[in-house]
Amino acid sequence: MIRSTGLSCSRLxxxxxxxxxxxxxxxxxxxxxxxxxxxxxVKNRQDIHVTPQTLSSATQxxxxxxxxxxxxSESELNLVNKLRKSFPGGQIIxxxxxxxxxxxxxxxxxxxxxxxxxxxxxxxxxxxxxADDIKTIHGLQVDYQTAYQ
Numbered sequence: 452m453i454r455s456t457g458l459s460c461s462r463l464x465x466x467x468x469x470x471x472x473x474x475x476x477x478x479x480x481x482x483x484x485x486x487x488x489x490x491x492x493v494k495n496r497q498d499i500h501v502t503p504q505t506l507s508s509a510t511q512x513x514x515x516x517x518x519x520x521x522x523x524s525e526s527e528l529n530l531v532n533k534l535r536k537s538f539p540g541g542q543i544i545x546x547x548x549x550x551x552x553x554x555x556x557x558x559x560x561x562x563x564x565x566x567x568x569x570x571x572x573x574x575x576x577x578x579x580x581x582a583d584d585i586k587t588i589h590g591l592q593v594d595y596q597t598a599y600q
Contacts, residue, residue, distance in 0.1 A: 524551070527546065527547050538560055553588075555592075556588060556590070556591055562598065565595045573595040
């Protein structure tokens with residue numbers, strides 16, 4: 452199911468190249484926490500939190516992601532499944548913020564593997580988990596946290 456927020460991919464690109472208040476252009480590429488902060492994910496929908504409790508409380512035939520009142524798109528579900536395999540027991544939030552075209556994602560991963568690692572090493576862990584998908588995604592904003600932050 453693809454949800455539309457009224458923004459096309461080309462419109463999203465134009466918005467990401469809008470002028471900075473200082474008058475200069477500040478394009479938003481790659482890991483931008485300014486354009487789509489993770490905190491904005493809760494404004495439009497209930498977040499999908501994948502925790503050990505969520506997984507253990509679901510029955511064998513029941514997918515915890517599908518029991519939520521919010522349905523993930525196919526591309527969001529694909530990213531969640533890959534991140535769940537790489538970061539078992541962590542909390543994972545994935546949202547397509549491109550207006551439904553699947554080209555820009557905001558991701559939050561909370562896992563103990565990030566403890567004591569530099570930001571670059573954290574990026575590498577997630578990039579490794581999503582290596583095949585990163586080739587086709589235009590933008591990716593990732594927030595990393597340890598379980599105790």
